[in-house]
Amino acid sequence: MYRYDQYDHQIVKERVAQYTSQVERRLSGELSEDEFRPLRLQNGLYYQRHAYMLRVAVPYGLLSSKQVRMFAHIAREHDRGYGHFTTRQNIQFNWIKLEETPEILGKLASVEMHAIQTSGNCVRNTTSDPFAGVAEDEIVDPRPYCEIIRQWSTFHPEFAFLPRKFKIAVNGAKEDRAAIMVHDIGLSIVKNEQGEVGFRVLVGGGMGRTPILGSEIRAFLPWQHLMSYIEAILRVYNQYGRRDNMYKARIKILVKALGIEEFARQVEAEWQDLKDGPATLTEEELARVAAHFTAPAYETLPATDAGFEQTLAGNKAFANWVRRNVRGHKVPGYKAVVLSLKKTGVPPGDATAEQLDFVADIADRYSFGEVRVTHEQNLVLADVRLSDLVKLWEEIKAQGLATPNIGLLTDMICCPGGDFCALANAKSIPIAGDIAERFDNLDFQHDIGELELNISGCINSCGHHHVGHIGILGVDKDGSEWYQVSIGGAQGNESSIGKIIGPSFSAHQMPEVIDRILQVYLRERNEDERFIDTARRIGVTPFKEFVYATPIKIVHPAGEDAYA
Known part of the structure; x- marks a missing residue:
């Protein structure tokens, strides 16, 4: 994985020193909160409902075991014993004391990490495929390009104050596992008929108040021009993006207003002044960065293992876990393993200090000291020997990390919501907990099959x-927390935006609402048809009719019965 060079070390060290001075001035009263706010946000520090929250950047979701141990230390010494992994492959600490933040950033710097540009109107953390480098369907490893984007965008003076925050995702496989369709810029590595590497470029995707799928402006961009073309896109956006209304400031609004053809024309015109200039990537530069992402010391192993096959055949629990949580690998004798952070009773994406220390230990013993973060808020060990899977499974079960639910109903994406976030209209975590408890039956979940349930506490759509x-x-x-339900959304190669089924529901109604939706699916599905396939085939109307057909009985905490 990438290691800081002298420039990285210097800029992060100097940023910590600068921020330390800013905090001292704030605590002494020399800086007001209004003056301090943009300074702390530049370092990933938010003030939420109860305390400060620090968001730490995890570039393209890749961590060393040493960095994971530092997360455990910060959770234990500076937070309330846990961290929360986000849909941008970052980690957040929700109970931070302002006076301790310079020390925390110093500790992060000691393991080559920071919180720079995890907030503000700038280029945010670039995300990618959590299985990059090991996926069987990979075309080209996207991580070197992600790292080049990181180096280019960090402290880029021209793009430090964009009209609004800006998010880039890069995918290097046939299957999109980076959700490129819902990013400001989505990049997919492709090869042309001559076998040359390039990028399919999408712009204007995003969620929030105006959910839009990205539009293609380049079917094939030679890889050498990646940075100059991104710069051209950002220049057009920086010049013409709206700054008078933060709700209409994202690039998707500009693309929609201009039309994709006109936006593409302006980008191409801007690019002519940048093309073949200093931003052009060279073979030498790509090789320099790619050298940090060479394959680990894989052993020559058989493609099968007798102990694994025996346990797979005789242990249903293990077989279910392998089916849901274990992925293929391009190297024979190895597998990628997803550690579920979605055990019933635990907020989705949360990991305790003890679990983080444990994950670091098993990464060292089973996966070359490396951990990945998924944008579905789980963790990945990318390089586990097939012969070690049984032993690994037994160990992670004891730590609550082996729930065999990846891609199933209880593998929910969920933002922190109203329990923490000052922007939230409603709580998310209790809704996730009630639904998980209602359907905490793995046999039922496996029968339902692939189902993605995502929860956001407000229109900003951090829960996708x-x-x-x-x-x-x-x-x-009217001052109360209610919940709007949509059906038919999807990420990946066949991305789509869900459609709202009707009026909102109270928190107490939500488990029954989900139950009714599932009843329609079970009634209407064809053999081997996934939920999303059925929803697309029959549309929203059958779900809506059944959900609203009869009053939904609820029980208030006080005990009295009520009806919708």
């Missing part, structure tokens, strides 16, 4: 509810 097969959005209704 727009692209959930079932999406739940918290809304404010």
Whole structure:
């Protein structure tokens, strides 16, 4: 994985020193909160409902075991014993004391990490495929390009104050596992008929108040021109993106207003002044960065293992885990393993300090000291020997990391919501917990099959509810928390935006609403048909009719019966 060079070390060290001075001035009263706010946001520090929250950048979701141990230390010494992994492959600490933040950033710097540009109107953390480098369907490893984008965008003076935050995702496989369709810029590595490497370029995707799928402006961009073309896109956006209304400031609004043809024309015109200039990538530069992402010391192993096959045949629990949580690998004798952070009773994406230390230990013993973060808020060990899977499974079960639910109903994406976030209209975590408890039957979940349920506490869509097969959005209704439900969203190669089924529901109604939606699916599905396939085939109407057909009985905490 990438290691800091002298420039990285210097800029992060100097940023910590600069921020330390800013905090001292704030604590002494020399800086007001209004003056301090943009300074702390540049370092990933938010003030939420109860405390400061620090968001730490995890570039393209890749971590060393040493860095994971530092997360455990920060959770234990500076937070309340846990961290929260996000849909941008970052980690957040929700109970941070302002006076301790310079020390925390110093500790992060000691393991080559920072919180720079995890907030603000700038280029945010670039995300990618958590199985990059090992996926069987990979065309080209996207991580070197992600790292080049990181180096280029960090402290880029021209793009430090964009009209709004800006997000880039890069995918290098046939299957899109980076959700490129819902990013400001989505990049997919492709090869042309001559076998040359390039990028399919999408712009204007995003969720929030105006969910839009990205539009293609280049079917094939030679890899050498990647950075100059991204710069051209950002220049057009920086010049013409709206700054008078933050709700209409994202690039998707500009693309929609201009039309994709005119936007592409302006980008191409801007690019002519940049093409073949200093930003052009060379073979030498790509090789320099790619050298950090060479394959680990794989052993020559058989493609099968007798102990694995025996346990697979005789242990249903192990077989279910392998089916849901184990992925193929391009090297024979190895597998990629997803560690579920979605055990019932635990907020989705949360990991305790003890679990983080444990993950670091098993990464060292089973996966070359490396951990990946998924944008579905789980963790990945990318390089596990097939012969070690049984032993690994037994160990992670004891730590609550082996729930065999990846891609199933209880593998929910969920933002922190109203329990923490000052922007949220409603709580998300209790809704996720109630639904998980209602359907905490793995046999039932396996029968339902692949189902993505995403929950956001507000329209900002940090829980990606727009692209959930079932999406739940918290809304404010006369000062009360209610929930709007959509159906038919999806990420990946066949991305789509979900459609709202009707009026919102109270928190207490939500488990029954999901139950009714599932009843329609079970009644209407064809053999081997996934939920999303059925939803697309029959449309929203049958779900809507059944959900609203009869009053939904609920029980209030006080005990009295009530009806919708």
